[in-house]
Amino acid sequence: MTLLNDPPSGLITGTGSRLVAEEPERFRVHRDAMTSPAVLTEEQRRIFDHNWLYVGHESEIENPGDYVRRQVGGRPLFMVRGAKSNQVNVFHNSCTHRGAVVCRRDQGNAKVFQCFYHAWTFDSEGKLSGVPDREAYGNLDWEGLGLKRVARVASYRGFVFCCYDPDVVELETYLADAKDYLDLVVDAAPAGMEILRGTNEYGIDANWKLLVENSIDGYHAVSTHDTYFKYLVALGTDVSGGVDGVGRSLGNGHAVIDYRAPWGRPIAKWEPLFGDAARVEIDRLRAELTERFGEARARWMCEHNRNLLVYPNLIINDIQAVTVRTFMPVAVDRMIVTAWELAPRNEEPDVRQRRLDSFLTFLGPGGFATPDDVEALESCQQGFASGGVEWNDISRGMARPPAANDEAQMRAFWRRWRDDMDRDDLRSMP
Amino acid sequence: MSAPPQEVTGTVTRAEVEDLLFLEAELLDNWDLDTWLTLYTEDAHYVIPATDTHDGDPAADLVLIDDDRLRMTARVERLNSRKAHREYPHSNLRHLVSNVRVGAVDGSSDDPEFPVRANFVVYRARNGKDVSFVGSYEYRLVQRDGQLRIRSKRVMLDMTSLRPANDVAIIL
Ligand code: FES
Ligand SMILES: [Fe+2]
Numbered sequence: 001m002t003l004l005n006d007p008p009s010g011l012i013t014g015t016g017s018r019l020v021a022e023e024p025e026r027f028r029v030h031r032d033a034m035t036s037p038a039v040l041t042e043e044q045r046r047i048f049d050h051n052w053l054y055v056g057h058e059s060e061i062e063n064p065g066d067y068v069r070r071q072v073g074g075r076p077l078f079m080v081r082g083a084k085s086n087q088v089n090v091f092h093n094s095c096t097h098r099g100a101v102v103c104r105r106d107q108g109n110a111k112v113f114q115c116f117y118h119a120w121t122f123d124s125e126g127k128l129s130g131v132p133d134r135e136a137y138g139n140l141d142w143e144g145l146g147l148k149r150v151a152r153v154a155s156y157r158g159f160v161f162c163c164y165d166p167d168v169v170e171l172e173t174y175l176a177d178a179k180d181y182l183d184l185v186v187d188a189a190p191a192g193m194e195i196l197r198g199t200n201e202y203g204i205d206a207n208w209k210l211l212v213e214n215s216i217d218g219y220h221a222v223s224t225h226d227t228y229f230k231y232l233v234a235l236g237t238d239v240s241g242g243v244d245g246v247g248r249s250l251g252n253g254h255a256v257i258d259y260r261a262p263w264g265r266p267i268a269k270w271e272p273l274f275g276d277a278a279r280v281e282i283d284r285l286r287a288e289l290t291e292r293f294g295e296a297r298a299r300w301m302c303e304h305n306r307n308l309l310v311y312p313n314l315i316i317n318d319i320q321a322v323t324v325r326t327f328m329p330v331a332v333d334r335m336i337v338t339a340w341e342l343a344p345r346n347e348e349p350d351v352r353q354r355r356l357d358s359f360l361t362f363l364g365p366g367g368f369a370t371p372d373d374v375e376a377l378e379s380c381q382q383g384f385a386s387g388g389v390e391w392n393d394i395s396r397g398m399a400r401p402p403a404a405n406d407e408a409q410m411r412a413f414w415r416r417w418r419d420d421m422d423r424d425d426l427r428s429m430p
Numbered sequence: 431m432s433a434p435p436q437e438v439t440g441t442v443t444r445a446e447v448e449d450l451l452f453l454e455a456e457l458l459d460n461w462d463l464d465t466w467l468t469l470y471t472e473d474a475h476y477v478i479p480a481t482d483t484h485d486g487d488p489a490a491d492l493v494l495i496d497d498d499r500l501r502m503t504a505r506v507e508r509l510n511s512r513k514a515h516r517e518y519p520h521s522n523l524r525h526l527v528s529n530v531r532v533g534a535v536d537g538s539s540d541d542p543e544f545p546v547r548a549n550f551v552v553y554r555a556r557n558g559k560d561v562s563f564v565g566s567y568e569y570r571l572v573q574r575d576g577q578l579r580i581r582s583k584r585v586m587l588d589m590t591s592l593r594p595a596n597d598v599a600i601i602l
Contacts, residue, residue: 106482198480198492201591205559224515227508234504336593341492353489357496365592366478366494368508371516371599 015042016421020414021391025398027411028391031384034207039421040332046420047312048073049429052154052161052174054314054326055079055090057342059158059194065109065124069093071336072162074328077150078103079160082125083111088155090162091126091147102147113147122147151429157186158193159324164429176251181308185318188267188289188301189344195324196356200339202365204327206377208313208335211327212413214373215315216307218243218257218405219396224376228362228369229262236272237262245304245404247397253311253416255409261305263320263362266355267344268302278350285351309409311416316342320358333381339363440535440542442578447546447571448530450578455525458601463506466601471574471581474499478585478602481592494598495585505601516599521556523600527567537572543581544571550585552602554595561595563602564588 019030019039033039053073060068060079067080076093080103095102095115102113102122112129114121121130126147134140152163154171159182161171172179186193204211214220221243222229229239245259264271268285270278290298305319315325325339341359343352361367365374383389394414397406420426450469457466470476478495479486488496497505508514529549537543546569553562568584585602592598 196492197490198483198486200492200494201481201593203593203596205596226513227511230511231504231508349489356488356490356492359492360494360496361501364492364494365596366598368504368514371597372514374597374599375516 013424014422015039016418019421020418022411022415025395026393027395027398027407027414028393029414030391031389033417034209034381035332035384037332040329042421043329044074045428046423046426047417048164048328050163050165050168050420050426051312052152052163052168052171053312054310054324055153055160055162057158057193057195057324057340058088058155058160059192060107061088063109065111066107067103067110067124068107069103069105071328072150073164074330075164076101077162080110080113080124083123084125088153088160089124089126090150090153090160092150094148095120096128096145096147120145157182174252175310176254178250178252178254178256178308178310181250181256181306182316184301184306185316185322185342187293190288190292191345193322193342194345196341196343198341200337200363200365202337202339202374203334204337204374204377205334206381207332208327208329209413209417210377210380211335211337212309212313212315213394213410214377215317215325216247216255216257216309216409216413217407218245218247218259218307218403219407220373220376221405224372225369227372228367231361231368232263232273237264243404247402247404247406247409249408249412249415250308253309253413255309255311255412257307257404257409258304259404260303261319263358264354265302265305265320266347266351266358274354275350278348278354281348281351309413311413317363320362321355323359323363438535438537438539438542440544440573442532442535442544442571444530444532446578447532447544448527450571450580451527451530451546451548451567451569454580455527458525459523461509461520461523463509463601467502467506469580470499470502471572471579472499474502474580475582476502476585476601477582478587478598481587481589484586494592509599509601514599516597519556521554521600523555524553525602526551526553537570541572544578545569546571550602552600554600563595563598565602 019033021028056079061081064081064083069078078093079090082089093101093103097120100115100117102115112121119132123129128142128145150162151166239262243259243261247257249255264274268282270282286302307317317323322342323339324342327335327337329335362369394407394410397408402408476497479493486493512518527548527550531547533545535542548567551564565587570582571578572581
């Protein structure tokens with residue numbers, strides 16, 4: 001293609017600035033950013049090897065020895081609560097002997113992790129504890145042959161992140177103002193939040209960055225999701241108010257749209273489709289949050305929907321329900337998506353049922369909205385193949401204070417992406 | 431004390447069950463979804479658990495689909511509307527149903543239920559891409575006005591994730 005004539009070993013310096021073009025009232029992204037295999041190769045190095053990435057939620061590994069297996073930034077890892085330390089450990093899921101995957105189930109509880117190939121055994125803190133025929137080795141480096149920890153692991157209010165770059169800034173510094181939005185989600189649940197059983201694991205034949213944009217795109221809601229709004233109306237929701245709010249950058253590529261919408265929220269905005277039984281509980285939740293946080297913050301927590309992007313590939317949307325969604329490219333035109341449902345512990349059953357309903361009807365890949373997002377993203381990717389048009393336009397809202405249906409939040413992502421892709425000091429991480 | 435339980439009786443042949451299941455498959459393949467709905471009782475449920483939790487309980491766990499009759503109707507309206515963009519134009523579908531097994535009658539004596547298991551493959555072809563869904567159906571069938579009807583259908587996907595098929599906008 002025109003912009004990228006380098007050997008596949010790397011992109012020329014300034015690739016980000018060549019693909020993201022910003023003028024005073026015009027912001028464009030070159031479609032090579034979504035179609036070039038060379039860009040994808042460099043994203044793996046410059047983005048996924050150097051930024052904090054979401055691993056999982058602490059509620060998934062409550063007890064010592066509990067573990068979950070994950071793909072993070074394209075690499076197989078597992079997260080386990082150490083039996084001795086009670087800490088969250090995140091290990092590269094590869095035997096230090098000759099490479100086999102050590103943790104071979106998606107989740108469970110284990111005292112030890114034994115590699116089946118030659119039966120080396122590791123404990124939940126990663127320590128090598130058993131090697132058959134150890135005499136054959138003389139002085140085996142037991143310390144050095146423990147499971148390899150991911151370079152950096154940290155957790156913010158239950159959300160566990162890791163980074164392959166040992167020199168990355170602290171997680172809290174990295175999260176910048178996204179922390180406030182994570183706080184809003186967590187503070188709303190006095191007994192804490194938990195990930196529910198059941199995972200949405202789906203796929204989209206489109207570049208991963210299209211789902212970044214789509215997850216924080218207020219502009220498409222009415223046009224793409226007509227059938228979802230019709231469903232809400234059929235259930236008695238008044239949708240005449242529409243969507244009203246702001247889009248903002250939260251620093252370091254993180255961004256949010258923060259808005260009011262017609263639908264109900266289990267914390268804590270009642271709608272007729274919730275039924276009268278749930279009304280008492282929702283009013284009580286609202287009163288309790290007002291008591292704890294004051295009128296203004298409680299209103300923000302209860303009435304505002306917040307689609308949050310934590311750069312580069314974590315979405316936490318606190319809307320009709322709360323989704324925790326992450327996705328990774330497996331090709332320039334394909335991504336895999338994993339989404340979990342986050343909910344308050346000990347939620348009243350009527351409210352929990354409405355929350356579950358809302359998640360699967362709006363956010364689920366078998367619902368009334370997400371399949372149409374999948375279609376939209378695939379349609380864009382197919383459109384790119386036509387050529388002729390080189391640039392996407394992401395200027396909406398540059399001429400006014402950005403609303404939730406503008407594109408300021410997407411520009412925040414792209415500016416950080418541009419800067420990451422411009423850097424030439426980012427090496428591949430082991 | 432309630433009355434001693436009465437023995438639940440009732441019979442249905444595998445041929446009768448297969449007639450219903452094959453009719454359902456044909457209606458889905460033909461996108462005749464309004465007629466498809468008439469095969470279900472008023473209190474029907476249609477559920478697809480998540481691919482990682484086959485025992486998923488729609489009242490507690492995240493599942494892929496949890497439709498009561500109201501939501502089944504909404505789903506049909508959506509798919510008929512031309513605004514379900516993922517399914518407009520509609521996919522070419524082929525539901526293959528086999529290995530049908532009818533279990534022992536249960537339920538209550540005045541409304542016997544017939545548990546049925548079957549295996550399926552559903553092929554979906556659209557826009558140059560062909561995908562398949564593989565798994566088993568768990569039905570509970572009842573008699574309504576002399577007709578065999580579906581009170582519940584639970585679809586257990588064998589795929590370890592939905593990824594090979596991307597999404598499940600169609601009815602399985
Ligand atoms: S590869 Fe694990 S014990 Fe040999
Ligand atoms: Fe959408």
